[in-house]
Amino acid sequence: MQDEITTLRRILAAARTIAVVGLSAEWHRPSHFAAKYMQAKGYRVIPVNPRYDTILGERCVARVEDITEPVDIVDVFRRTEDVEPIADGAIRIGAKCLWQQIGVKNLKADAKARAAGLDSVMDRCVKIEHARLFGGLHWVGVNTRVLSARRPLVSPGTTVL
Amino acid sequence: MADRVFQPETLAIHAGQIPDSATGARALPIYQTTSFVFDSAEHAASLFNLATFGNVYSRLSNPTVAALEERVAALECGRAAVASASGMAAEAMALMTMLQAGDHVVAAGALYGGTVTMLAVNLRKFGVETTFVDATRPDAFAAAMRPHTRAVFAESLGNPSLTVLDVAAVADVAHAHDVPLVIDNTVPSPFLCNPIALGADIVVHSATKYLGGHGSTLAGIVVESGKFPWDNGKFPGMTEPSPGYHGVKFYETFGDFGFTMRCRMETLRVYGAALAPMSAWQILQGVETLPLRMERHCSNALAVAQHLRAHPAVSWVNYPGLEDHPQHALMKRQMKGASGLLAFGVKGGLQRGIAFIESAQFMSHLVNIGDTRTLISHPASTTHRQLDDAQQLAAGVKPDMIRISVGLEHIDDILWDIDQSLAKASA
Numbered sequence: 001m002q003d004e005i006t007t008l009r010r011i012l013a014a015a016r017t018i019a020v021v022g023l024s025a026e027w028h029r030p031s032h033f034a035a036k037y038m039q040a041k042g043y044r045v046i047p048v049n050p051r052y053d054t055i056l057g058e059r060c061v062a063r064v065e066d067i068t069e070p071v072d073i074v075d076v077f078r079r080t081e082d083v084e085p086i087a088d089g090a091i092r093i094g095a096k097c098l099w100q101q102i103g104v105k106n107l108k109a110d111a112k113a114r115a116a117g118l119d120s121v122m123d124r125c126v127k128i129e130h131a132r133l134f135g136g137l138h139w140v141g142v143n144t145r146v147l148s149a150r151r152p153l154v155s156p157g158t159t160v161l
Numbered sequence: 162m163a164d165r166v167f168q169p170e171t172l173a174i175h176a177g178q179i180p181d182s183a184t185g186a187r188a189l190p191i192y193q194t195t196s197f198v199f200d201s202a203e204h205a206a207s208l209f210n211l212a213t214f215g216n217v218y219s220r221l222s223n224p225t226v227a228a229l230e231e232r233v234a235a236l237e238c239g240r241a242a243v244a245s246a247s248g249m250a251a252e253a254m255a256l257m258t259m260l261q262a263g264d265h266v267v268a269a270g271a272l273y274g275g276t277v278t279m280l281a282v283n284l285r286k287f288g289v290e291t292t293f294v295d296a297t298r299p300d301a302f303a304a305a306m307r308p309h310t311r312a313v314f315a316e317s318l319g320n321p322s323l324t325v326l327d328v329a330a331v332a333d334v335a336h337a338h339d340v341p342l343v344i345d346n347t348v349p350s351p352f353l354c355n356p357i358a359l360g361a362d363i364v365v366h367s368a369t370k371y372l373g374g375h376g377s378t379l380a381g382i383v384v385e386s387g388k389f390p391w392d393n394g395k396f397p398g399m400t401e402p403s404p405g406y407h408g409v410k411f412y413e414t415f416g417d418f419g420f421t422m423r424c425r426m427e428t429l430r431v432y433g434a435a436l437a438p439m440s441a442w443q444i445l446q447g448v449e450t451l452p453l454r455m456e457r458h459c460s461n462a463l464a465v466a467q468h469l470r471a472h473p474a475v476s477w478v479n480y481p482g483l484e485d486h487p488q489h490a491l492m493k494r495q496m497k498g499a500s501g502l503l504a505f506g507v508k509g510g511l512q513r514g515i516a517f518i519e520s521a522q523f524m525s526h527l528v529n530i531g532d533t534r535t536l537i538s539h540p541a542s543t544t545h546r547q548l549d550d551a552q553q554l555a556a557g558v559k560p561d562m563i564r565i566s567v568g569l570e571h572i573d574d575i576l577w578d579i580d581q582s583l584a585k586a587s588a
Contacts, residue, residue: 004162004164005164006162028408028409028410028414030413030414033414036207036212037212037213040204040207040212102416125416128416131214135182136213136214136215137214138177138227138231139214140214140222140227140241140418140425141222141227141230141231141241141242141244141418141421142231142234142240142241142418142421143176143177143234143239143240143241144177144231145164145235146179147167147172147175147176148179148180149179149180149187150179150180151179151180151181151182151185152179152180152182
C-alpha cells in the first residue's frame, strides 16, 4: 500500500482514465460524488456497474475485463471481500494502479497488484486525495499536510481553482 | 520516502499556506471579497452540491480564513477546522452542530464565565440541559452521564481556576458512553497542549488569546480530530440526510472531516458568525510566533508565581507550574508548560486586591488574556459577574482572586510593577 504525498501526486498527475467499480447512479452516493468530481477535473470516467447502461454520461461496462481502452486507475467502491477478482481484472487489462476507497482494505488484492507492478492505494478516497494534493480540500479547512514554497501544482488539463 | 512529520514550530509558519497560485505571493494575501465567481452554471451547481470544493461566499469559506483553519488544524493534530468570529461563536457552533433539544451535556464547573452562561442559560432555552461537575474528578464526569448525554465539555486548563483537566481520563469517560469530548484549549494554546493527541474529539479556541497573541483581533476556531465514530447511532444528524443541506449525509460523504463540513454548511452558513479575512490574517501573523511566545509566557509566569509566593503581602498563589500545585504532575504529563495565566490573593482581602489593580503602572486592567502585554483583572466582578456565589466558587473564582495574564515585557519590569503596586495596595 502506498500513501506518501509524492507517490499519490505522481499517480494522480499521470492518470487520464479511471474505471470506477461500483459507481452509483444516485447523485448523493459517495461514489457518484467522487466520479463526478474527477470528471470535472478532466479525467475520463468509465463506470463499472452491470445494473445501468450509462452513468454520468458514460457507457457502463459490467466488469473491468470488459473495458477495451487503456485504463490508468481502477477505483474500487466495493466491499473489501469482493476486491480480489477486481484486482485480477485490473492486472489483466494492464491498469497502472489499483485504488481501494475509504473503508476498503483488501490486503491480498494489494499484494497481488504490487507483485504485478501496479501502484496500489488502500483506504483512501480518490476525490479527497486529489483535492488534498491539487488544491480544493484546503478551502474547507482540512489539514492537507502539504508544506511547500512552490505555487500549487495542478493536474494536467485542468484550470487552477 | 515516508512523508516528513513536521514540528509545531514549522507548522506554525507554513501549514495551510503555500504561495498564491495566481501571483506567487509568498506572504498570505488578504482575500477581501464577499463572493467568488462561478466558471459556469454547472460549476455553481457542483459547488452548492458540495460535489467539488471551492469558494462561493465568504460566510462559508474564504481563502485567507482557510489558511488559519488549516494551520490550527495542523497545530492541534486535527483533521480539519472551521473558524468563527470569536471564541464564543466557536463554542456555540461546535455545540449547536452536535446537539438538539432533549440532549444533555456534562461540563466542567471550572469554565470561563461566558461558557457557563451559554450552557446554563442560552442552550437551556433550546432544551439542552447541562450538569456541571468538579473538573478535577473524572469520576464526577462519569457519575453525571445520562442516557441522553451527547457531549462532554471542559477546558484543558481552566480559566481562571487553573485546574488542569485529565484529558485522557475524561475522554475515556466520554467514549465509554459513545459521546465526544469537546475541549476548550484556549489557555495552553496548541503549542503547550494537544487535547486530540490525549483523546479529545473536538477542540475549540478563542484565537483572540494566545493564537493571535497581540490583543488586537477577535477570532475563534473549531477543530475536529477525525477519529470520532459519528455513525454509532447517537448522532443521526451526522448520518441521516440533512434537511438543512438538501439531503447530504455528512459523515458518509465527507468521512473524517464530516463534522467540520456540517459545522460549516449547516451551522456557520445559517448563524453567520463568520471570521473576517482581515481578522484571520491578523491572527495568523501571531500564530507564526506562537511557539516562541508561549515559551516566554511560561517562563515569565513561573517567575511571577515564584516571586508572588515569596512576597509578604500575598496570601495565596495558584499556578500549575509551581511544584506544590495539586495538579503539577498532571500538568507536566500533558503540557509542555503551564502557560501565562496565574491567580493570587492579596493579604487583607478584596479591597487591597482592587487597590493593587488600580496601582499598576503598565500592567493593564482589562478582561482579555494571552496578550503581549501583562493584563490584570478581578474575575468576581468582571468575567464571572453574571454567575451567583455558588457558581463562582464552582468556577474556581474566589472573591479576592486577582488574575494575571503574564505578558512578554522584561521579567524584571513585570516584577517591578507588581512590587510597586503591592506596596501601594498594602500601605
